[in-house]
Amino acid sequence: RMRERLELYKEKVADQYASSPEITPPVTEQKKKEEEEKKKAEGKEEKKEEEKKDMKTQMVEKFWSTVDMVLKPVEDSMDSVLGATIDPFTDRRYIGWLSLVTLAFNYNTWFITARLCFPYHTEDAIPYWFALDLLADLIYLIDSVLFQSRKQFVKGGDIIKDRAMTKKNYRDSERFKLDMISLIPFDLLYFQFGFKSIFRANRLLKADTFFEFSDRLESIMAKAYIWRVIRTIGYLLFMLHINACIYYVASDFQGIGKTKWVYSGLGSAYLRCYYFAVRSLINIGGLNEPHTVFEISFQMTNFFTGVFVFSSLIGQMRDVIGAATAGQTYFRASMDNTVAYMVTNRIPSLVQNRVRTWYTYTWDAQGMLDESELLDKMPLVMKTAIAVDINLATFQKIDLFKGCDQQMLVDMLLRLKSIIYLPGDFVVKKGDIGKEMYIIKSGAVQVVGGPDNSIVFVTLKAGCVFGEISLLQSSKDGGNRRTANVKAYGFANLFVLEKKDLFDILVHYPESQKVLARKGR
Numbered sequence: 001r002m003r004e005r006l007e008l009y010k011e012k013v014a015d016q017y018a019s020s021p022e023i024t025p026p027v028t029e030q031k032k033k034e035e036e037e038k039k040k041a042e043g044k045e046e047k048k049e050e051e052k053k054d055m056k057t058q059m060v061e062k063f064w065s066t067v068d069m070v071l072k073p074v075e076d077s078m079d080s081v082l083g084a085t086i087d088p089f090t091d092r093r094y095i096g097w098l099s100l101v102t103l104a105f106n107y108n109t110w111f112i113t114a115r116l117c118f119p120y121h122t123e124d125a126i127p128y129w130f131a132l133d134l135l136a137d138l139i140y141l142i143d144s145v146l147f148q149s150r151k152q153f154v155k156g157g158d159i160i161k162d163r164a165m166t167k168k169n170y171r172d173s174e175r176f177k178l179d180m181i182s183l184i185p186f187d188l189l190y191f192q193f194g195f196k197s198i199f200r201a202n203r204l205l206k207a208d209t210f211f212e213f214s215d216r217l218e219s220i221m222a223k224a225y226i227w228r229v230i231r232t233i234g235y236l237l238f239m240l241h242i243n244a245c246i247y248y249v250a251s252d253f254q255g256i257g258k259t260k261w262v263y264s265g266l267g268s269a270y271l272r273c274y275y276f277a278v279r280s281l282i283n284i285g286g287l288n289e290p291h292t293v294f295e296i297s298f299q300m301t302n303f304f305t306g307v308f309v310f311s312s313l314i315g316q317m318r319d320v321i322g323a324a325t326a327g328q329t330y331f332r333a334s335m336d337n338t339v340a341y342m343v344t345n346r347i348p349s350l351v352q353n354r355v356r357t358w359y360t361y362t363w364d365a366q367g368m369l370d371e372s373e374l375l376d377k378m379p380l381v382m383k384t385a386i387a388v389d390i391n392l393a394t395f396q397k398i399d400l401f402k403g404c405d406q407q408m409l410v411d412m413l414l415r416l417k418s419i420i421y422l423p424g425d426f427v428v429k430k431g432d433i434g435k436e437m438y439i440i441k442s443g444a445v446q447v448v449g450g451p452d453n454s455i456v457f458v459t460l461k462a463g464c465v466f467g468e469i470s471l472l473q474s475s476k477d478g479g480n481r482r483t484a485n486v487k488a489y490g491f492a493n494l495f496v497l498e499k500k501d502l503f504d505i506l507v508h509y510p511e512s513q514k515v516l517a518r519k520g521r
Contacts (some may be wrong), residue, residue, distance in 0.1 A: 064171065068167075071145060074145075074146070075145075075146065078146050082146070082147075082150060083150075084150070084161070084163045085150045085151070085152050085161045085162075085163060085166050086147065086150045086151055086152065087152050088151045088152065088212075088216070089216070089219065092220070094147065094151075094216075095213070095216045095217065095220065097143070097147055098209060098212060098213040098216060099213060099217075100139060101139055101140070101143045101206070101209045101213070102209060102210050102213045104135075104136040104139040104140060104206075105203075105204075105206045105207065105209055105210050106210070107132065107136050108136055108200065108203040108204060108206070109204060109238070110238070110241060111129075111132075111197075112197045112200050112201065112203065112204065113197075113241070113242065113245050114241070114245060114270065115129065115197040116196075116197040116198060116245070117245035117246070117248050117249050118245070118248055118269055118270055119269075121195050121196075121197075126195050129195075130195075133187070133200065136203070137183070137185075137203075140179070140182060140183055140203070140206060141183060143179075143209070144176075144179045144180070144183065148170050148175070148176070148179065149166060149167045149170045149171075150163070150166055151166060151169075151170065152166060153166065153169050175208055178205045178206070178208065179205075179206065181202055181205055182202050182203050182204075182205040182206045184202055186199040186200070186202060187199055187200060214227070214231060223324070225320055225321070225323060225324030228320040228323075228324075229317070229320055229321070232313060232316050232317050232320060235313060236310075236313050239281070239309055239313075240274060240277045240278055240281060241274065241277075243277035243280065243281055243302065243305075244270065244273040244274040244276065244277040245273070247263070247273045247276050247277060247280075248263060248269060248270075248273045250262070250294070250295075250298050251263035251273075253294075254292070254294065254295065259291055259292070259295070260288040260289075260291075261287075261288045261289065261290045261291065261295045261299075262295075263276070280299070280302045280303070280306065281302060281305065281306035281309065281310065282306060282310060283303060283306055283307070287299075327367065327368060330369075331359070331363045331368075331369060334359070334369060335356065335359040335360075338355060338359070339352065339355070339356065342355065354422055357422055358420065358422055361420060361422070361491055362420050365420065365491070365493065366418075375387075380414075383414060384410060384413075384414060387410070387413035387414055387416075388410060388413065391413050391416070391441075391495070392409065392410065392413065394439075394441075394462075394463055395409050395412070395413065395439075396409070397463055398439065398463060398464075398465055399465075399519075400465050400468055400516070400519055401516075403512075403515045404509070404512040404515055404516065405509045405511065405512045407509075408505060408506075408508075408509040408512045411505045411508075412497060412501075412502070412505055415497060415498070415501040415502075415505065416439070416495040416496065416497055417495070417496045417497075417498075418441065418493060418494070418495060418496075419493075419494050419496055420491060420492070420493050420494075421443075421445075421488035421491070421492045421493075421494065422488060422491065423488055423489065423490050423491060424487060424488065425487060425488045425492075426485060426486070426487045427445060427467075427486045427487060427488060427492075427494065428466075428467055428482045428484075428485070428486045429482060429485050430449075430482050430483060430484055430485050431481055431482060432481070432482045433470075433480060433481060433482075434467060434469075434470025434471050434480045434481065434482055434499070435471075435498060435499050436467060436471070436496050436497060436498050436499065437465065437466070437467040437468040437471045437496075437497050437499075437502070438465065438466050438467045438486075438494045438495065438496055438497075439463075439464075439465050439494065439495040439497070440460060440461060440462050440463060440464050440465075440466075440492065440493075440494055440495075441462065441493040441494060441495050442462050442492070442493045443461075443462070443488065443489070443490055443491050443492035443493055443494075444459055444460060444461045444462075444488075444489045444490060444492060445459070445460050445466070445486050445487065445488050445489055445492050445494075446458070446459050446460070446486070446487055446488075446489045447459075447460070447466075447484050447485070447486055448484075448485050448486070448487055449484065449485060453485055453487070457484070459489060460486075466486055467482070467486075468516075469483065470482055470483065471499050471502065472516055472517060472519075
């Protein structure tokens with residue numbers, strides 16, 4: 001018996017999943033009752049919590065339904081102007097409104113800090129400050145009530161345009177909480193403590209609007225780097241503004257005019273302190289030497305802050321300018337590398353000059369060396385839309401493609417390559433094997449012949465097609481040989497369609513293939 005038990009325990013040690021041979025003791029009636037009572041108590045607590053949650057949810061819903069009912073006349077009147085919802089990415093009216101909210105935010109950001117530090121709350125100025133504060137608060141309120149609650153959003157890949165859902169999405173967001181905190185009227189404390197800007201500090205929580213406006217403005221600007229430069233300069237000016245405010249507070253703490261280092265009390269306090277901030281943070285030098293421990297500590301902190309902040313801003317400015325000139329830099333590098341290659345291989349000067357001319361004209365004409373590099377990064381739908389908008393109207397006017405399937409023309413647009421030829425360049429030569437057909441995008445080409453190709457048979461201009469005959473005819477009898485010389489007359493921008501690409505397309509459009517074959521005979 002002992003041997004059997006020993007073997008079982010050995011098996012248990014070797015196999016962690018083996019069960020114990022001991023019999024599980026039965027559950028007593030008393031224990032069953034205790035467990036049932038415990039479960040009932042837990043169930044009651046869960047029900048109470050759910051009821052509390054339901055009550056809280058119902059109260060919140062009732063509150064917002066009351067708010068919606070009060071605001072309904074105003075919202076209905078704005079529906080005719082803004083619509084039920086707003087597309088925050090493409091609606092120019094919304095971006096225009098964001099610019100106004102950003103202006104109000106900047107007013108609060110700059111003037112709250114200035115009024116907090118400088119003695120600008122005089123009896124004559126208080127009414128003007130109060131009016132401007134009220135106007136900024138009104139803009140904040142309109143933004144939260146009429147604009148943010150209308151913003152469409154994406155959920156599960158679907159664009160949600162239902163007004164009730166856009167409201168709920170905004171009210172459930174962190175931005176709504178910040179907006180509500182920024183609208184709390186701590187200004188009412190003026191009656192108890194006097195007119196102090198510290199009670200408006202919560203208005204600075206509207207910073208999300210500034211960053212949203214910045215993103216939206218960049219997305220619609222043709223040259224977004226201009227705004228990036230302006231924004232970076234704004235950051236720089238604001239850092240100097242904050243330092244000027246702190247310097248005045250430090251001077252007031254030490255005593256205005258008490259030492260040569262502090263603000264003397266003469267002239268405009270803000271301009272004098274801002275001038276100190278510029279010279280101090282940018283480390284220009286020429287400042288009065290600090291004497292007290294406080295002054296020395298303040299100035300050392302200023303220098304360290306200036307080194308860190310301005311190195312960061314200068315690096316950011318370098319990145320902005322570098323991104324703005326990246327294309328120009330790529331063009332220069334490509335041309336320089338090509339010229340260096342030609343010099344190394346002793347290419348004749350005439351050829352080198354023509355290569356330089358091609359680079360310069362191509363860059364000036366289209367702002368890039370190869371359009372396909374840009375389009376290759378886009379999805380097929382986007383490439384198709386761009387190609388159709390730019391070139392489909394031109395293709396539909398070409399006699400060769402009249403009667404062809406419209407979708408076939410769209411497929412052809414995606415296979416085209418744009419090439420620029422210099423004046424006098426031969427596009428095709430008589431007797432060459434035809435592997436491409438050409439469509440003139442801009443400029444002109446001439447069909448020439450005779451001695452030294454001095455006779456011009458015809459001049460083809462934008463919208464004309466050539467080279468299609470040798471492409472469409474069979475090659476059994478040599479029909480795919482070029483039948484004429486064609487050279488560029490001036491700068492010519494041509495679309496090139498290769499034979500392989502054309503035949504790959506025509507396989508799917510047999511009727512269009514018959515039409516083209518008939519026209520190519």
